Amino acid sequence: MSIDVQGLSVHYGARTVLQDINLYARAGRVLGIVGPNGSGKSTLVKAVAGLLKASGRIRFNGSEARPKSVGYMPQDLQTPMALTVLEVVLLGRLAELGLTVSADDLEAVRQVLQLLGMEALAGRYLSELSGGQRQMVFLAQALVSQPTVLLLDEPISALDICHQLEVLEVVRAMTLERGLCTLMVLHDLNAAARFADDVAMLREGCLVGCGDPKDVLTVENIVTGFGVEAEALTCIDGTGVLIPRRPVRVTIVD
Amino acid sequence: MHFSRITVRLLRRCVLVVGAAFAMGAWSATIEVTDALGRKVKVNSPVQRVVINFNYEEFTAVAGKDGWKKVVGMSRTPWEGWRPAIFSRYASVIPNLQAMPDVGHSDEGTFSAEKIIALKPDVLFIAEWTFNALKTAREQIEAAGIPIVVIDYNAQLLERHLASTRAMGKVMGTETRAEELASLYEREYKNVLTRIAKAGVAKKKVYVELGQAGPETVGNSYSGTMWGKLVTTLGADNLADGKLPGPWGPINAEAVIAENPEVIFIAGSSWVNKPKAVKTGYEATPEITRQSLTPYAQRAGWASLKAVKSGEIHAIEHGLCRTLFDFVAMQYIAKRLYPDAFRDVDPEASFRAYHEKYLPVAYSGVWMLPLKP
């Protein structure tokens, strides 16, 4: 599944949130979406998920018809709910569920939980799990309906570094294994650099750059995109790391 | 000898049995009664078990003291609660009254169809206001096969007074007495109206207030019912008319002063635990009544009222209205409105006579009194 976005614009009333976005996401690759707050990252992902009214064209594998199974994982707003892991993942198959749960439904849940190594948690209430485990459950929910597209909105923002790595590794592995087309919104630039195959940087609703992480996540782009001076370092194993230094000095002109 | 005694005993028993059989057969008849609302109700006569919820003095007058032997349930609040001193006087002469089972009072939401049905009465006497307030309960009672006879003295309408009285008499088997009372009431009622017609005096403005809570609180006035209806029937202007959202309620104190009534009646009674109330009743004396009435005359702004200046402020027993002897109250009020036309009428004497003839308690005390002796 590939996603071709052309001329995508989204308006909230008079405000333009996304302006003429063009990008192309390939199957089996993770596209990281980065940018400062309010740049329209979540909006972009929601538009691709079909949850917002947008002008422009989004083609899935060349056709305008949205595929039935799009796995969308919104930001975790910590909504309280007295549901078990099993029930939450089961809801991922909402479209197919009747009044009773069929053996097929259970099997699908079983498989995805196995995949993520979480079978033992099936009967636990969500409120009993750690943040990372919660995110994994929602990831399982997104995956249970065998999607071809995976849209993740800040999946790791609330997690500690261990759980962050866990989730990112799973996402990357899934994408490769199943040939998914994954769009992932990230705040952490280094995570994007490490785990995304392509990166798109947004600023104030416009696309500043899209392509290989090394080409997009440059020091100059960080200055223009985020208004932050950064330093680029290279680790022993060759991976690049960006260290933010200080905000760009703004001179006030009288 | 032995043999004949046994025969006699046997014969006596047979006669008794046969006689009883005849008695039951002869007496168990269904009569049709027209109640105060014009409803035709079928009742099995004679009734052995009666439940009654209001107008107890009327019942006593019509059915006699012995009529109470057949009563198995009552609403205690409207008598024991509202007129405790009067209730205790009757309780001392009517044996089963003190412990009479309570079927509840509709105003308090305690009126219980269940309790009434469980008492298995042959008839239920019910006041019009209860009848209209409790549709579900009365349907349940009727569904259980208990005939309901509605009595209504509250409306202060001649026809309803007479119909209620006659209906009670017919059901209780005391028709002669009931007819006597009905004729008495009709005669006195019409007498009052005839005299008024001849008097041809200008309408006076009358203000009636329930004097239960003391002069600091404005008590209820009445419009179109009870005192209000009486006052307008007697050809006077009822101050409360047009000022009340419903049939009764308190009027704004300012409105009373602005209207400047010419005659004022404060309705009192023998309530318990109402220290500031106007006191009337069996135990009242003129001094006690006047003492309780004076603070009302001293209300702010009342000294300037025509009624107070001319001494036309009176205490009158609240329990006199909506009864079979309210013609006594009518006579008293009429006397104040048309002094010349009623010079020879003595309301106290009328009331005393009524007591002697129809009620088991003796007349005493003060029931209607002007503030100025």
Next chain:
Amino acid sequence: MTPAATVDAVTVAYRRSASRRVTVMLAALAALLLGVLLDAATGPALLPLAAVARSVLGYPSDPAVEAIVWSIRLPVALTAISVGAALGLSGAIMQTILNNPLASSYTLGISAGAGFGAALVIVLGASLPVPEAYAIPLNAMLFAGVACAGVFLIGGARAATAEGLVLAGIALLFLFQALTALLQMIASPESLQQVVFWLFGSLQKSTWPKLWVLVAVLAVCTPFLVRDVWGLTALKMGDARASALGVNVRALRFRSFVLISALTGVAVAFVGTIGFVGLVAPHVARMLIGEDQRGFLPVSALMGAVLLSLASVASKTISPGAIFPIGIVTSLIGVPFFIWMVLRTRRAYW
């Protein structure tokens, strides 16, 4: 982890939740039956239990006992469980779609709207051209619908977020309470009595025809709820996730509001405003069975029925021979229970 062990975990979890659902529902039904029997056995006439039992089981009995049991007590007992179920159910739906543990028809002005509708008829005699016996209930249902519409329109004006709807509900609660107080002020003392008793709630006007109407409304609402059972569960995860799973959140909320308005309207119409049942029943259900709506909704209904049934029994036994207003009983039971629930935060359910 061997495949055999992993299969067990999911199946075990599933079987456990399914069997729990069944157990809880059976227990609730048993409690319900007990409640109905107790309700039929208590009352101002203080009939002996044996006599009542004989009559209920169909043995020939004293006609007075028959009349009391069949035309007074049984309608009351069955109305108690029907109204309790309607209130519990509408409270459950409301708490789900508004994501708020304090949401119920009572706290969000729907019952207050119905109460105002009733007061209009009682005080002003203003009503639709229908036979007098139905004027109050119909007007109450009408205004319950108005209140629901108000909550939906005001709260959903910008975006139908849960917070917006709750605030709109609270505003309407105050509005209708103020309007009812205004009516009370201008009411004559007799009308006032009626209004007040209506506002306290009373089961004593229950009759068989009214009961059939209640049951009919419950029956009609059920298939609609069954259809939306998974959508409502999804809604528990937040609007965004629910939309992502394909639920039309706005339409679901609208449908739910129509159901709530029907259930609340019919309940309030016949027995007046009875509070706390719609608030407490869903919380008990949540404690027992979680928020999978397949279990949550029916158990909320059952808990509401049990609660009101027990309240009815309590209202008859507090002062033997008299009947204590049931709205007061439910408040007296509901408030301490609610406080107890808030204090025991063993699991954060909300």
